[in-house]
Amino acid sequence: MATQSLPSDPIDALLSAHGLRRTSAARRVLGWLLAHPDTSYTHAQLQAALVGADTEAATPLDRVTLYRLIDRLTQVGLLLCRVDSQRVRRYQAMPPSVQATPHFECQSCHRDSPLAGALRANADDLEKAAQTAIEALRALGYQDMHMDFAVRGVCADCAGATPA
Numbered sequence: 350m351a352t353q354s355l356p357s358d359p360i361d362a363l364l365s366a367h368g369l370r371r372t373s374a375a376r377r378v379l380g381w382l383l384a385h386p387d388t389s390y391t392h393a394q395l396q397a398a399l400v401g402a403d404t405e406a407a408t409p410l411d412r413v414t415l416y417r418l419i420d421r422l423t424q425v426g427l428l429l430c431r432v433d434s435q436r437v438r439r440y441q442a443m444p445p446s447v448q449a450t451p452h453f454e455c456q457s458c459h460r461d462s463p464l465a466g467a468l469r470a471n472a473d474d475l476e477k478a479a480q481t482a483i484e485a486l487r488a489l490g491y492q493d494m495h496m497d498f499a500v501r502g503v504c505a506d507c508a509g510a511t512p513a
Contacts, residue, residue: 358376360376360379360380360383361376363379363427364376364379367425367426367427368425369421369422369425374410374414374415374418375418375422377399377410378395378399378410378415378418378419378422379422379427379442381395381398381399382395382428382440382441382442383442385441385442386441386442387441387463388441389429389431389439389440389441389452389461390439390440390441391437391438391439391440392412392415392416392419392438392440395415395419395440396410396412396415399415419440422440423440426443426493427442427443428440428441428442428443429441429442429443431452431454431461431499433454433459433461433499433501434454434456434501435459437459439461451463451464451498451499451500452464452498452499452500453499453500453501453502453504454499454500454501454502455502455503455504455506455507456501456502456503457503457504457507458504458506458507460504462504464498464500479498
């Protein structure tokens, strides 16, 4: 009797498609970030989140392994890395087919918030501007690009304002 292979895990498929080994650590990290697409994490925040979520994991990820893994995931384009005004790196899953990722960085609490929903109608204009810039750079020979738009200031919570 022939056995039928089960459908491939989407996280394993992503890792394989990007030339990465399908280790349990890689699956845990990428799985967590894909499950929280609108949240960016510092290395320490990601490590803490994984420890809290990994009640079944045999061993927690050590700091160095996590650094190397997020570096590899970023290099192949599965993670987006942003450096805020305090020079802190924040990582999140790369949104599929996104050329511009507008976000707001609070200078007080350092929370990173996506702006796509807040921009609504203007998000299309931003996407068109990003696409035009990327096409111009591609014509000059640049490759594998994405654009990251950051607005920095003080968020409404830190400013003490109550949303309308």
